[in-house]
């Protein structure tokens with residue numbers, strides 16, 4: 001029988017594999033920095049040369065369970081991530097964002113370098129999850145909470161549309177036919 005855990009708000013049961021971030025958050029090999037509120041870890045399957053996740057130390061399942069009260073925490077997550085990359089990767093360009101539909105449990109902010117050069121980046125879904133509107137701006141999440149008290153998430157249909165979008169380079173107008181072509185092309189953007 002599959003082991004399952006309930007999220008902190010009694011919403012949908014979470015499959016055991018989706019709880020992996022909780023274990024990684026406690027693994028010194030992956031922890032980059034932390035304070036009493038949040039932890040920044042290395043993504044175990046980085047989709048770029050540098051890929052980090054910022055997570056709250058308290059049990060917040062996902063964007064769906066956020067309220068206005070979380071705004072200071074969300075601001076702190078962004079600031080903490082910015083400080084980390086400024087200190088350790090000054091010359092690297094990063095994007096910050098949340099996946100509209102996360103696969104893993106515990107809220108996590110992605111911090112990913114713009115090269116997108118990684119062996120673990122294999123599928124169109126991987127690509128589109130970071131380069132389309134599926135990748136949500138963390139400032140917009142804060143604005144949503146301030147204005148509406150909850151996050152305005154794209155519908156399931158819209159998310160599928162983003163995932164199914166034809167491949168497009170995030171730096172130029174090229175529309176590669178497939179992932180191998182895209183990955184070869186990405187190398188031309190590396191300095």
Ligand code: AMP
Nearest residue numbers: 020021024043044045046099102103104
């Ligand atoms: P998301 O689609 O936003 O839920 O992304 C989850 C992220 O967690 C992906 O970038 C994965 O590469 C990463 N990941 C998956 N399992 C683990 C794990 N056990 N520890 C650290 N990172 C993980």
Ligand code: ZN
Nearest residue numbers: 169171172174
């Ligand atoms: Zn390009």
